[in-house]
Amino acid sequence: MTLALTDVTLTYPDGDTRLTALDRITLTVAPGEFAAVVGPSGSGKSTLLAVAATLLTPDRGSVVIAGRNTADLSRSARTRLRRDRIGIVFQQANLIPALTAAEQLEAVGHLRGDRPRAARTRARTLLDAVGLDAAKQRRRPHQLSGGERQRVNIARALFAEPAVLLVDEPTSALDHDRGARVVALLADVTAQHGTATVMVTHDIALLGRTDRVLTMADGRLEPALSGEPRTSRRASSGASASATCGTASNA
Numbered sequence: 001m002t003l004a005l006t007d008v009t010l011t012y013p014d015g016d017t018r019l020t021a022l023d024r025i026t027l028t029v030a031p032g033e034f035a036a037v038v039g040p041s042g043s044g045k046s047t048l049l050a051v052a053a054t055l056l057t058p059d060r061g062s063v064v065i066a067g068r069n070t071a072d073l074s075r076s077a078r079t080r081l082r083r084d085r086i087g088i089v090f091q092q093a094n095l096i097p098a099l100t101a102a103e104q105l106e107a108v109g110h111l112r113g114d115r116p117r118a119a120r121t122r123a124r125t126l127l128d129a130v131g132l133d134a135a136k137q138r139r140r141p142h143q144l145s146g147g148e149r150q151r152v153n154i155a156r157a158l159f160a161e162p163a164v165l166l167v168d169e170p171t172s173a174l175d176h177d178r179g180a181r182v183v184a185l186l187a188d189v190t191a192q193h194g195t196a197t198v199m200v201t202h203d204i205a206l207l208g209r210t211d212r213v214l215t216m217a218d219g220r221l222e223p224a225l226s227g228e229p230r231t232s233r234r235a236s237s238g239a240s241a242s243a244t245c246g247t248a249s250n251a
């Protein structure tokens, strides 16, 4: 499995006690699989993504990414793992105001020590792939629409060919059609690049493009909405739709 959370519990300080945001979560996502997580506000969805992104360390349980148990890694090794293997698309695009769309991606290449020319080529290829034309690739964030910024955000997350793609509410700023296009893009990327993708969304109209829907409630992950896991619709990808989820019966 590319992403495997096992028996993960995370608590936050809450006055004199602690609030259990994740309660013995077990979740595995296979390469090429697109899993959606839905659930009410405050149920723990963003916390789940932050733990999978190695931005938060759980109190208990393990997080394994591309075969590496993140608990065994030093802080700097974890930062490298995040940079090289995990693509993160959070609600705010967090683009750098002074950089053009292309430069947002090239900056990632710079951080990784890529040759500038190779980084430029890769930036262009990815921005083409998300449908941003050459003129828009030269624009700064404030000169782009919300949907275009979100596509730059996705292209940037893909720059390092991540094994795991974590996406939080990618369509919250978009109308239905644009949101549907962004989700279609994520589904294509997942199938073509074999990423293990987890998307948190409130928009249940968009779940048709995903392989599996998981529901969070009170920090616990429950089986797919429809009962049985759906089979993958990516006949050609050869990826198995073997995401499993649940809460461990005994910690």
Ligand SMILES: Nc1ncnc2c1ncn2[C@@H]1O[C@H](COP(=O)(O)OP(=O)(O)OP(=O)(O)O)[C@@H](O)[C@H]1O
Pocket: 012, 013, 019, 021, 039, 040, 041, 042, 043, 044, 045, 046, 047, 048
């Ligand atoms: N830094 C924090 N310190 C304390 N409590 C927190 C912190 N972050 C989140 N929480 C609490 O943890 C629980 C889970 O929050 P989380 O943001 O993961 O939920 P969510 O399902 O993503 O919500 P939403 O859909 O509103 O974004 C909530 O009760 C929230 O109030």
